[in-house]
Amino acid sequence: MKKATSLTKIALQKFKKNFWGVFSFCFLVACLLVAIFAYAIAPDDSQNANQMHLSIHSKKPGFQVTMLTIPSAVDEGNGITDFFFGKKNTATEIPITQYKLKKQAIEITEYTADDMEGLEKEYALSLFPNAQTVTEIPKQYITQRTFHLGTDKYGRDLLSRMLIGIRISLSIGFVAVFISLVIGITLGAIGGYFGGKIDAAIMWIINVTWSIPTLLLVIAITLALGKGFWQVFIAVGLTMWVEVARVVRGQVMSVKRMQYVTAARALGYTDFRIITKHILPNAMAPVIIISAANFAGAILIESGLSFLGIGAQPPMPSWGGIIKDHYSYIILGKPFLAIIPGIAIMSLVTAFMLIGNALRDALDVRNT
Template structure:
């Protein structure tokens, strides 16, 4: 006997979503970016905290740039755990020196620091005693002198741009999740209360919504950020506190419509509490538009954070942020090194576009009339 086909609305919506090419592609792209965000320090060539290894002699180099790099190990012993290194980066105190060439002498390595022919620097001597004991001169050079390739080039401070991009994706994902979570908690709660109870409660909440909505989003975020102070978590809270308004209005409208249904009247007749009616009967039937709005808000939060970082009140240095990377390098566009600003700009654009496309796909999939 053939298995009966389910007519569940959620399964039908999932089937419709799977048929949307751009929606499915965006979903896999977002999952791919999420994996990169989690394991950024494992994938990044520079796994130091915030990918902040600076080499000023090789600043603003083009993608694919190669240089010999001498690493002088630190004498400090780090007690950092393995998981801490994976998720938060390595507390790297080693000294890295880009070099043009080197020669081995008695108990020393004579190096010529990288200068690209602009400035002829005096050679330096590094004694073997600065390296672990028991290594021959050949073992020292094989272990501590490597040719390093900067796939996306270096920024104006000589940091690896690829590593900064990989670690910076964490900021964009974090701001999206936290801001959307705050907006959903506030928006759904206030919208459901306003729509269900009506009267003075509805009027008061609508007044708060209209006042908040009348203030330009970026201006309100800047005001909240200045009140809370500059920093990582302050930006999350500020963005979340400005994105709940649209959620609240949509939820209120949905609740006003759904609470007239017969099953809600039956629930009241059975003596169920208002809290149970709202959470068990009304909200589950009102959240389809909220899911679509959340995807759009995720994209909006990434853009707002990038704008705040560009203005210098977002994530603070040395923490990598795509918006801050554009701020640091936008002047290079007219200096023949536009890629320094274009690469993080493309990162922001692709992530925002993915969330917008997945929002459109969810809207089509959850459209009951279709």
């Protein structure tokens, strides 16, 4: 069998032998697919999974209830938009305990959590466009609904909120790491390559930023930019570039003394080409490892911001926001409302950390 000679192939072979690295990679790919097709998978495909049923709030996983669905009178949705971003105009769902068919209407008794009698309401046949007679209403518009992870304090399907909330966590990771890489690699490469006063000025900026607590800086930037989805992305990204810049600066200072860099200068190549074509490709291994750790850090920071109420704003689902809404339920006999998103955050962060460890081992040339 012919052995691989390329460093990339050797690193890939070593990564494949790391069980936890491969397992974490497959887990993250599955999470990414779930994030992309969240609304197609989620039982509640309304925008932000915000279909509320206050009468069935805070129910345990596996809770079942009979549900009457009344179609929306307005249908202005677009198929592709609804598939990826949820339906704006959704049908009204009413939990019921029983129903009676009348001549031109259906009479239902609403579900109540207590032993009290629920309200009785009557809905005309005209509200159900696909039903020709009242006998067709139960077949087409009454279903048995199962909430596999239970419901939150507003009666929303927790499973749907969790599936759509994964988009926030993965998005914040990708955007924050991208911003940190662009700023960190640029400043680190310039400082490490040119040295002198340029390096001193960049190091001063790095040290000042480094001295400010990360969460405090994120909160300050978020309050300056305003609360919102993209503001959190920018705020987290602007606080994670320091470590990347320090590592890149050190790598560039080491690599620029190599003979092939001296040869490139002798051939008259520009500084930009030497940095981008000769130095950075040979200094990126530690940056890849740091990026995996920063990905995990970005998810934790976003969860913390959402828990504090300055992250993704309601009704947009966020795992940190779900914990914020339900952390008091831990001592009220319904801890699953906070434990489920907590386990999800822990799993995602652990997967990125395990991938970072696997990459560190695979890219370590001393073990080849």
